[in-house]
Amino acid sequence: MGAFAIGVDLGGTNLRIAAVDDQGKTLESVDELSEIGHGREAVVARLTDAVRFLSRKYSHSHNLMGVGVGLPGIIDLEAGTLHSAANLPGWSGYAAREDLENKLGATVVLENDANCAALGEKWLGAGRSTDDLCMITLGTGVGGGFVVHGKPWHGVMGMAGELGHMTVVSEGTACGCGNHGCLEQYASATAINRMAKAAADEGRSVCLAKARAQDPGLSAQSVHVCALTGDAAAIEIFNVAGAALGIALANLINAFNLPMYIIGGGVAKAWDQFSPAMFRELHERSIVFRAGEQEKRSHRATEVRPALLQDRAGLLGAARLPMIVCGTKCQHSLAG
Amino acid sequence: MGAFAIGVDLGGTNLRIAAVDDQGKTLESVDELSEIGHGREAVVARLTDAVRFLSRKYSHSHNLMGVGVGLPGIIDLEAGTLHSAANLPGWSGYAAREDLENKLGATVVLENDANCAALGEKWLGAGRSTDDLCMITLGTGVGGGFVVHGKPWHGVMGMAGELGHMTVVSEGTACGCGNHGCLEQYASATAINRMAKAAADEGRSVCLAKARAQDPGLSAQSVHVCALTGDAAAIEIFNVAGAALGIALANLINAFNLPMYIIGGGVAKAWDQFSPAMFRELHERSIVFRAGEQEKRSHRATEVRPALLQDRAGLLGAARLPMIVCGTKCQHSLAG
Numbered sequence: 001m002g003a004f005a006i007g008v009d010l011g012g013t014n015l016r017i018a019a020v021d022d023q024g025k026t027l028e029s030v031d032e033l034s035e036i037g038h039g040r041e042a043v044v045a046r047l048t049d050a051v052r053f054l055s056r057k058y059s060h061s062h063n064l065m066g067v068g069v070g071l072p073g074i075i076d077l078e079a080g081t082l083h084s085a086a087n088l089p090g091w092s093g094y095a096a097r098e099d100l101e102n103k104l105g106a107t108v109v110l111e112n113d114a115n116c117a118a119l120g121e122k123w124l125g126a127g128r129s130t131d132d133l134c135m136i137t138l139g140t141g142v143g144g145g146f147v148v149h150g151k152p153w154h155g156v157m158g159m160a161g162e163l164g165h166m167t168v169v170s171e172g173t174a175c176g177c178g179n180h181g182c183l184e185q186y187a188s189a190t191a192i193n194r195m196a197k198a199a200a201d202e203g204r205s206v207c208l209a210k211a212r213a214q215d216p217g218l219s220a221q222s223v224h225v226c227a228l229t230g231d232a233a234a235i236e237i238f239n240v241a242g243a244a245l246g247i248a249l250a251n252l253i254n255a256f257n258l259p260m261y262i263i264g265g266g267v268a269k270a271w272d273q274f275s276p277a278m279f280r281e282l283h284e285r286s287i288v289f290r291a292g293e294q295e296k297r298s299h300r301a302t303e304v305r306p307a308l309l310q311d312r313a314g315l316l317g318a319a320r321l322p323m324i325v326c327g328t329k330c331q332h333s334l335a336g
Numbered sequence: 337m338g339a340f341a342i343g344v345d346l347g348g349t350n351l352r353i354a355a356v357d358d359q360g361k362t363l364e365s366v367d368e369l370s371e372i373g374h375g376r377e378a379v380v381a382r383l384t385d386a387v388r389f390l391s392r393k394y395s396h397s398h399n400l401m402g403v404g405v406g407l408p409g410i411i412d413l414e415a416g417t418l419h420s421a422a423n424l425p426g427w428s429g430y431a432a433r434e435d436l437e438n439k440l441g442a443t444v445v446l447e448n449d450a451n452c453a454a455l456g457e458k459w460l461g462a463g464r465s466t467d468d469l470c471m472i473t474l475g476t477g478v479g480g481g482f483v484v485h486g487k488p489w490h491g492v493m494g495m496a497g498e499l500g501h502m503t504v505v506s507e508g509t510a511c512g513c514g515n516h517g518c519l520e521q522y523a524s525a526t527a528i529n530r531m532a533k534a535a536a537d538e539g540r541s542v543c544l545a546k547a548r549a550q551d552p553g554l555s556a557q558s559v560h561v562c563a564l565t566g567d568a569a570a571i572e573i574f575n576v577a578g579a580a581l582g583i584a585l586a587n588l589i590n591a592f593n594l595p596m597y598i599i600g601g602g603v604a605k606a607w608d609q610f611s612p613a614m615f616r617e618l619h620e621r622s623i624v625f626r627a628g629e630q631e632k633r634s635h636r637a638t639e640v641r642p643a644l645l646q647d648r649a650g651l652l653g654a655a656r657l658p659m660i661v662c663g664t665k666c667q668h669s670l671a672g
Contacts, residue, residue, distance in 0.1 A: 146591075155593020160591065160624075163591060165622070166587045167621055172506075178620060251587055252591060254499065255502060256592070287515070290514070300492050
């Protein structure tokens with residue numbers, strides 16, 4: 001009899017739930033909208049319904065190892081509570097582990113979404129070959145997660161991975177966090193959008209001005225399309241994003257020399273556009289990365305790669321949580 | 337019968353060797369000049385003589401757990417060789433572990449000097465309360481070491497801890513490593529010396545000009561004395577160093593949220609001068625550090641502290657190596 005776990009990836013927009021076996025095969029997944037506006041109780045009810053549905057269906061053929069839940073916020077892992085979550089209004093202080101364990105009768109393991117994504121890529125994505133990695137997610141903001149010795153790294157307050165707020169330009173653009181020159185101000189979808197709007201407003205790009213007419217939000221994807229057609233302003237925006245990423249990566253690599261750094265999130269789809277500037281800066285700024293370039297044959301270099309699992313990384317990482325945290329110790333069948 | 341280990345701290349200037357018991361008590365230490373100029377064989381002969389002397393003397397009353405050796409360079413830990421060492425000319429490629437084990441008949445554990453210092457502070461210094469810490473050493477250069485889960489963290493190529501080459505000013509002063517704006521260009525003794533000479537040359541400081549007449553090298557200590565007397569240029573130099581440290585620490589804390597960061601090395605004696613600017617920058621730039629300031633009562637904040645062991649940290653950390661790497665498994669008596 002095989003074993004499986006259920007992963008839950010709750011974001012501000014999407015609620016994804018999947019039954020995944022211990023070999024990494026997704027048995028079945030349920031994708032819904034989070035509908036956070038309906039209130040926490042309603043979201044939790046739909047979430048637990050879906051978990052029970054998958055659990056009952058696959059418990060005939062597999063042992064359930066537990067339920068892993070990825071949440072977009074700062075988690076107090078000892079207490080099992082959601083300390084704060086900007087995109088889940090009304091959820092701060094929610095005793096998620098106790099409530100879900102009571103409702104499900106199964107072991108529940110909580111983790112923040114960025115660490116789930118890092119763990120997913122480590123298990124089934126770009127980081128399969130290594131036990132230690134860092135993942136940077138370029139989305140609306142810039143998030144980060146670490147896997148150390150095969151497990152999520154939390155830091156003393158559960159706040160490790162605030163990579164979007166690393167300083168890359170010491171006297172740079174002001175950031176909502178109170179700092180200025182944060183990575184997030186140059187390499188997030190929001191930053192790309194801000195730079196693209198400025199280029200359109202200032203008449204520096206016909207392509208971006210046209211794109212804005214059709215896509216008033218000027219998504220990173222629209223900017224990417226302009227860059228692909230050779231638009232100089234759009235190309236420069238990705239150069240800025242890539243250079244900022246290169247500075248942050250150079251600092252991380254000089255400090256921790258992990259074997260792998262993975263770039264994910266929506267903006268990472270423009271890898272072809274930003275990665276040349278990123279690698280240029282990295283090569284210039286990181287003595288450790290350069291040493292690795294010379295050692296590539298010995299497979300001991302630090303590598304920087306695009307993510308592979310796209311928007312499934314967090315879900316698969318969440319499913320992995322019960323497997324690594326408690327292994328076979330916390331097999332349970334769900335309460336009726 | 338108690339247990340002990342022998343630590344060796346070989347630097348470009350000093351060779352320190354000590355017998356240390358497993359409770360951290362130094363039984364006896366031998367301090368010599370390295371006299372690197374006499375060639376590797378001569379240095380190794382003196383080193384092994386001193387280790388044998390201490391070993392014989394204390395093996396009557398204690399079990400020897402092994403010999404830990406701190407070396408100032410990049411170590412290939414698998415091969416047990418010194419990959420490269422800028423301050424030990426002629427030592428690159430030296431198969432230190434095999435050679436020393438053959439000569440001593442005891443288990444030898446190698447480690448780079450920055451990690452030894454971090455481990456020493458973790459064992460007996462400022463980091464006793466935690467299993468995870470980062471140490472930044474402000475000397476001629478700026479070095480760094482990490483202890484993770486109680487053990488030195490090496491990174492995939494053994495090059496973790498190059499904290500002196502983290503970018504703190506994106507378009508700053510050029511550094512010998514190829515980057516510009518490295519921490520080392522603002523917070524090392526060399527940088528303080530450079531800034532002090534410039535202030536003296538440009539007539540911006542009577543105190544520094546006078547100090548230079550007596551101490552042509554204008555050591556960080558002389559600059560510190562000027563700052564203590566209220567000299568504005570000297571005070572500003574430590575503000576620059578502190579702000580640079582604050583940026584680097586903010587990045588490290590945002591990334592890893594370790595419980596403790598320790599500042600050591602000769603320049604750290606001027607803690608009173610540079611730490612206010614360091615904490616100011618840290619508070620402004622690190623969302624994680626600020627969250628910790630609010631949580632201080634729960635003992636879960638990230639702390640930044642001065643080192644306690646001064647120039648004994650590396651030696652004590654070296655002695656600790658055999659204890660944590662092999663525990664009681666590698667007890668040996670030395671060959672005759």
